[in-house]
Amino acid sequence: MALPILTVQSDFADVIADVDAGLVPEDRFWLSCYKSGEPSVHAKVHVALDDVDRNLIRFTPKDGDVDFCSYPTKTYTAACHSLDIPPTPILLPTQEYTDTDTRRPRRITAFDISPDKSRFAIGHLDGSLSIHPISPPSSTPKRPQRVNTSNKRKLVSKPHVSNITHLQFFPSSRVLLSSGADFSLSILSTEFPDAWQSSSSETSSLSVSGSRIQPVRVLSGHTRSVTSATIIDRGRNIISSSLDSSLNLWDIPSGSVISTLNSTSPVLCTTIGTNEVLLPPDGEEEEEEKAVGIKRDEMEDEHVQQTVSYAGLQNGSIQVFDWRTRSNFSLSKSSSSAPINSISYLPQQSLLATGSSKGIITLYDVRSLSSSSLPLTSFRRNEAGISDLAFQYCQQRVGLAIATTDGLPFIASIIPEGPGIQTELVGVDCDPVGNIRVVKGDSDDQEEEVWTASDDGIVRRYIL
Template identity: 25%
Template sequence: MSDIDIENLAYVDIQHDALAVFDDVEQGVILSEDIWISGYKAGESSVHGKAKITFREGGGSDITSRDGVKVDRSLSSKTNFNVSIPKLNIDNCTVKYPKQIIHPPYKKTSNLDAPLHINSLDLNPKSPHVVIGGPHGYCVILPTSLNSTEKEVQLKGHVGDVRDVKWFPSGEVILTASSDLSIRIYGREGINPRTLRGHTRAITSTHILGVGKQILSASKDGTIRLWDVGKGEEVKRWLIGLESRMTIEGMIVVEDPQLLQLLGLGLGEGEGEGEERVMILNVQDGIWIQPFSSTEKGSGWFIKNHLNSQLISMDQKEGLVVLGYMNGVVDIIDLVRLRKPSTSKEAEVEVGMDRIKRIKRNESPIFSLYLTSTSTGDEDEVDLYVGTSSGLPCLLGITIREYGFEVETKEELAGWEATGIECWGKVGDNVWCAGGEGGLRRY
């Protein structure tokens, strides 16, 4: 895939505290102040404009744009703006600021420690709560309701960085995994009735099977392990790699029978018969595909990364796979591209189902990717949230055509300084993201 052209997407960056400027002007603290707006696209000169925010008699504020940019405030929401930069062919790009920001309670052990860095978040499927994982064992349940007086619940026990957190489907139990080599189960009151141990290096990903009687965990030790939660013991193990073990940085589990067929599995005869699921693993220099049914060495296969950059993030939904790299590139591919090479039982590939799109906004490493269905429910469209090491999160729209994928920037998600966006979550129309600043933002 290394010789595929990269489509460079233009993007917009607005002063991260612009809403505070509007508030100061509208409250009469100051009569006017500038905010800056920048537009970028690889291969073209960047545009740096300003907009003067001035007090309006009778209440509110006025915006006067200049220097090649045009900014309008949305009539439906004071946190949304429309930006046009004609020189870069940016027309009415939606820029959203957070509707809500939560700063979790976090006490540094010393002044030399960095601020809270949120590694993982998960939204409760049954109630307005979020669980987050951070450094040095920091793990907490927070209410997400506006103006809630409910206290947070600390999940104590981990001593290493909490790398992955998940609610069980019931919304009453939480699964956590850490670099301290342990997996823990908590009740939502903070009680830890079960701790699972066995991995020899940091645990990077987990997956809950069904209602949660069993879970999967993936680790930098090159193994995936299946655990019986009730018994608190390992029941199955896969060693990833052929000559030597591969470090696992991330895991996606595919269980849909139609998607398994795209990978050449679950067709009901011969190898792969009765396949229930497959694990797709980020091993930095490529992707390892591991069928669930077999633990034999070599039962999985490796898809080498021909892009000259390390793979650091990925997600999968509805037959699409998105891959994010250290050099800022995002690959959008059909799941069928990950099928086992040179097998006698190839997947039946529909016409046009070998599509790939390679995009890039800038050089910032792609820290997080999150695929989700569009708000319109269109089967030919998928939403992709992207977070990078330098902030600038965005929502991209992917349209699935017979000949390939079309990608457009639907929203820029402003309000971040230059800090990494590590994780995403969505319930209904509410999208949350978090990362290096320690705050959770809802858009």
């Protein structure tokens, strides 16, 4: 299934804000619409104040069969009649975190947000990372609020000698797990110094580049780049994957490998679920008997016995590893055999989503996985690679936040309408978006958030 693309000039909010403030009498920005197999549509949207009501901004599209509307809440929608694209929300970031002291942007290769939403971490190509406090957003921003991350209130470290491939906070939000292309994993404390709670004069002793921290533990055991890692329960054990075609189960206190399972191809991404919903592949019933003969290691948390790893492989297939039975099976390869770059699991609906280097997103029901399983559905927008996926779940509605290498991240609606375009996430100017996270509100009435990190070195926060 081919989904459409609505893309707008990345700084269109600045254009609107300048007209609204009376800095210029009028201006314009571009809007483009695409759909596979159809002619693309390009238009200029003229922006001017209403002749009578000077508090009202008028949008007049030119040279294209499109509509563009705004609402008092500063939300926007765009539509294209000739491509049958209905009015679609265009969402600007509420905040943009950027290091303004850097003349050239430092590409972000890994990103994560702490579970308590107090801090975020970013990793870079040179093996360095930084941890930043999250600032409260402006109440009614007319354009993205720029937050300078180059100030001294950050933690910095260089736990790897080359590219950081993955970051994940432990459930406590005070410990960070990092994976690197140098074959290792590192554990770091993310506790901010007590001095940060004091006045600025008392923090002058901190380095301008931030407070430096060192790993409290380094895990070595893989023979090629570590591509991802997942934390089991509270974090006594973790599971790592690698381009050496293996998954390692680690004991964090001792820093040792408990068990290793081998895959049929280099592993590019993993996520975990529970084996309570996983059926034996192809009707095999002897898996329960196999599990009886496997004694749980004393370093192994009891939750490992209920853990399943879903792995996206370089050969385009998905492999499922059951840590209770220490067994695995592979799903059928897709017709394109494109590498699976990203994978995400939604336990509430037993949904597994994968994204390939050719732009194909595929959905499976894990309750009926087998080596001959057919997907529930698959869709794409173009051939730009899918670099990261994150499910959005609220009141039985399911969305999928999607990061892409063409710099056009979006949220797809999956249940009940989908697949379709739920929201276009704008603000990136053609730079690949490598990481995306969905942050759920503390209660049902609190707004959800989507965070992205891209090659332009900017972390963007979208409030849905």
